[in-house]
Amino acid sequence: MSDFAGNASVLPLVLKAAIELGVFEIIEKAGPDALLSASDIVAQFPTQNNPEAHILLDRNLCLLASHSILTCSVSTKNIQDGHSQRLYGLAPVAKYFTKNQDGGSLSPFLAMIHDKVMMDMWYHLKDAVLEGGIPFEKAHGINSAEYLKKDASFCELFSSSMKSFNVTFMETILDIYDGFEGVKCLVDVGGGNGSILNMIITKYPAIKGINYDLASVVESSPSYPGIEHVAGDGFVTIPKGGDAIFMKWITHNWDDEHLLKLLKNCYEALSDNGKVIVVDMVVPETPETNVKAKSMLQNYLFITSMSPQGKERTEKEFETLGKEAGFSHIRVACFKLMINSHRTQISSECSSWILLRKLDLAAQQVLVQKRRPKPLQVFSVDDSIPDQQVPWPKQFFEITKYTNKILPTQNNCLPTLRTTYARFVIDRVKTLVDVGGDNVSVLNMIISNYPTVKGINYDLAQL
Template sequence: MEGNGKPEGAMEIFGAQAHIYKHACNYVNSMVLATAIQLNIPDIIHTHGKPITIPNLVSALKLPPHKSNAIFRIMRLLTHNGFFEEEEEGYVLTASSRLLLKSEIQNLSPYARFMVDPVLLASWQVLGDWFSRNEESSSAFETAHGAPMWEICNTNSLFNNAFNEGMASDSQMMRLIVKDCGQVFEGVSTLVDVGGGTGMISKLILEAFPRLKCTVLDLPHVVAKQPECQNLGFLGGDMFHSIPSADAIMFRHVMHNWSDEDCVKLLKKGREAIIANKGKVIIDDMVLGAEKGNERDITEMKLIFDVLMMVLVTGRERTEKEFERLFIESGFTHYKIIPIFGLTSLIEVFP
């Protein structure tokens, strides 16, 4: 009890204790989710076609019976966290676990698994040490591994594949709304997808707008051996050195990877590439503070991504005003923000 003798004081303190423990142990949620994906639990429930009991789930997982209690306990936590629902007959999928089905086009399993990759997790172990280092341009990732993340991608094929698969799975979510972005691509004949990886976004755009001609610009080791087609080409290069001319230059989830200084360099290169065509730059990224109403989960995820960019690279998530300063410094005259579903917004920037 507090000194004033009120039992509410103790309850408040114990509530604070639970709050601390929840956040200190949040990695348990991440690891249990990754384990469920590794074991294919969402796919097994989906294939079962009806609510599944623990014994049936253990049998489908081909696990020894003595693991039944352990499976029950992780299913209890995952159900509490909204990944499954428990009915009288057994467990069923929710909207979240349906997004983890490996048999579906919208499948975020590679992204969820990548976020607990040991190479990434090592960065968090040295975050406190990173704060004490007097190296303004480095990241905690570089402190942990001795090189920036992009260099590790170039030398570690397993990590590079996990990264590309994770980003491609995230890009598939754009399939849900790209067809509604006709006004963004109106009057655009050629588009360069800067940092476009394996070309997933360009492929989705071409599905909706087949008249376009898209070029994916990324580092040589990323685009090597990527299959081309009539309207989709790949170009290995350094976006800081040169961006091919086009009607539109697209940066999807690129700006948040880089410092303000580097973003200005990229935007200037993008402006040079579209100025002759009187085109525009298209940015798909998070905009801090752009949430409508009480969207606590979305706000929290944007703040988490902001710290994630600080730890893994040298970037950040930005407010509209912070984006505006970058645009002005890069020589652009005006911009338009188009909120899209989910965490990100489309920003059209004009010279």
């Protein structure tokens, strides 16, 4: 609980810094089972401005190793003064932060969800509850679609994160889901530039693919063998002739009214024995405490904090919408990735209507489960390593009033300390100087328990 209350934001931001510094790639390039010291890694950085970079980096790597993202061993080899040094390697989960053979990686996704643009919206959750509205819009004054058009840099980051994550995600689907077998014509509704459909067609070359999206999207899409790009609006009509329609991460963008319209159009476009394959999260009816539920509920909040019409649904809600749209048979194919044991499972066979229930990669829990608003300038932790800067900025004294509000709650451990630590009595302390005592609250708790002790609270004049 103390980790949740005080330091939950540290791990994902340190992980983000390691990715931006290229730590995982540097270790990977050193060869299979390579073990590198912080100094070895820093030597590969493009800039060498900070003589203490290896010290700062080592602190970051220790944290990642404690969370089994990196491995760590201690060596005294080649150390002249006899001191030991820590050597770091890639733990199994770290492979998801390096590019696979298809260029997929979770790293861009982590960078995107912890970018300042995204993090700023979390400061407006309270306002959204009290006043209504969407946190992202409250943070930036415009909706997310408009913002992507305005901010070219973030748009590039967002696009690369989706592209890279899609590759990793679709590889798993294609490995464990066989519902594309026997399909003759597959229509990818909202298929973007066709890259996802191309991955499917590459594995199932007998399928004719139709990539269906807005004209502004498909007109700049690359050409793929076996795929036809068709421009249009799924809320108006969907190309006919397909015996399967594929929608990945589409349903969560829309409220029930819009999604029902989309599903009805799918029903009208399909052949008699056709099916719709939906890839999206299915949230639990009640908030369970397992990792799967935590991940999905956090993603739910993430999506609805960005999109004015976003909504995740329970299995029952999907079933209701499917039947209203005309579908008579609904099955859920649930799959999950067990990264630590390298196992994948499917819990049920698929039939005419398929919802792929997604349990995020265990690696993504590192990114999502402990996501919190930024602690001041911790976003620049990666800059502090090569440039010899301190992440805690000069604004320290400006935020002291907030610190003073937080510290008393942290000091609730003092009653326990008073009952378990007796040195004030044993050593017959007469005068106690509290160095860095801040607003004297801690010293006051001690003096209240030991009234014969004279207390001196010593801190900066501003405090």
